[in-house]
Amino acid sequence: MNYYVRKLAFYLVAIWAALTLNFIIPRLLPGNPVDILLAKFQQHGGIVDASTRKAYQLLLGGDTDTSLISQYVSYLRNVFRGDLGVSVSYFPARVTDVIATSLPWTIVLIGLATVLSTVIGVTLGAFVGWKPGTWLDSLVPATTLLSAVPYFWLALILVYFFGTKLHWLPVQGGYDVALDPGWSWPFVTSALKYAILPALTIVIASVGGWLLGMRNMMVSTLSEDYILTAQAKGLHEGRILRTYAARNAVLPSVAGFAISLGFVVGGSVVTEQVFSYPGIGSKLLTAVTNNDYALMQGLFLFITLSVLGANLVVDLLYGIIDPRTRARS
Incomplete structure (x- = not known):
């Protein structure tokens, strides 16, 4: 307690x-x-x-x-009281109304992209670290290189190939402007289609860090005594991987998940600008460009409280996942 x-x-x-x-x-x-x-x-x-x-x-x-x-x-x-003032960029709209209109877009885009990159990176990292030195290890430098690519450059490459050349996906906006916003099936499918390229940009740029971190933790965990004991008992490799190795190796990734939210939100400013996506990032850029102090304050406060809230949830969950943390405290 x-x-x-x-x-x-x-x-x-x-x-x-x-x-x-x-x-x-x-x-x-x-x-x-x-x-x-x-x-x-x-x-x-x-x-x-x-x-x-x-x-x-x-x-x-x-x-x-x-x-x-x-x-x-x-x-x-x-x-x-929830009164953050009036936005000059979107005058006479109040800051809370501006944030409320862009919040669902950011939650869907950043939320899904962050979860996908974390799950894919951690899962691949667990398998790569379980068998170090195999051909899977050759994927690590490539994914790490992608993590170093600037968001805007990667976004422009995806726009060029999937939008301009292949014409598979839309490259501007958040939905088909011919549709009325709402929870209708055509609008939802349109919004998801428009979110694919921005989300793919974030996933590709983020997955390498998760893969490398999980891979290194798995290699370190495999040398622990409890892994050797489990292997000596003849337990199935799949059980050792899931119950003993991955469960302990994933703990730093759980802690880093909330921290990564702040960096992803920062990157979304550029990503949303490239794709003209109607999220928090584009609103923040508009506020800075127009010296809209009230909107800047509101967005900074929202982002800060979101990251703090995510870190709080992860810290509380961390104490449940790893009881040793509570004991040391």
Whole structure:
């Protein structure tokens, strides 16, 4: 029980630190965000006066008439109420609405791609590590090389072959614009078809790291005494592979799964831009390009909390999978 209490306490402190940094960082950036937002407002035909400036200062939580501590308290209050402000890039939509419209696309794309790359990489790594030195080992350098390829370059190659040359898959957007978004079968199949190339880009770029890590852990695990004991007892190789070797070798991969989510989300920014995919990554790039501080804060907060939440779940599961972790704690 103490193990879980300490983990929860640690992540509560991490969430507070993330909220605090999300409040401070925009205030350290050069320039005046209010002036930038007012310029955007004028482009939409708005009239700028003293009351408009005051309204935008309050909207950003940067009212200069109040102390920094008061602004911080107001910011935390708004966050816990789910009020992240108004997006200038998608004015007059609120940040929460912008995130809500792009969130399902990112969950489907990143979620499926991450799970697939992890399962494929760990499974192949287990078999390669079980028989080191065979022809399967020759696959490791090739997959590792693919992991070093930049996301955008790999995406462009897939677009060229599967989209431009073969015309098998669509290369732009998230669904057929002739369809009405919803849970109808034509729309779902269209969305899945449009997600194949972006997901394939992430899977190809990520699978090599999982394969190499699992392969090395398997080779290390095979030298342990309990593996030799199981072999001496005459247990079937398949049982030794699943129950003894792979189960213990996969533990670092379980811990690394949540950590990899942050890197995959970072890579999805480029991937979604190449494919014009309507996910969180494309919204983040739009926010940075347009100096949309409210949307940037909301997206950074969402990504941070998502990664922290995933790490918390994995840490709690890790304690169940490997009881030795709780004992050492």
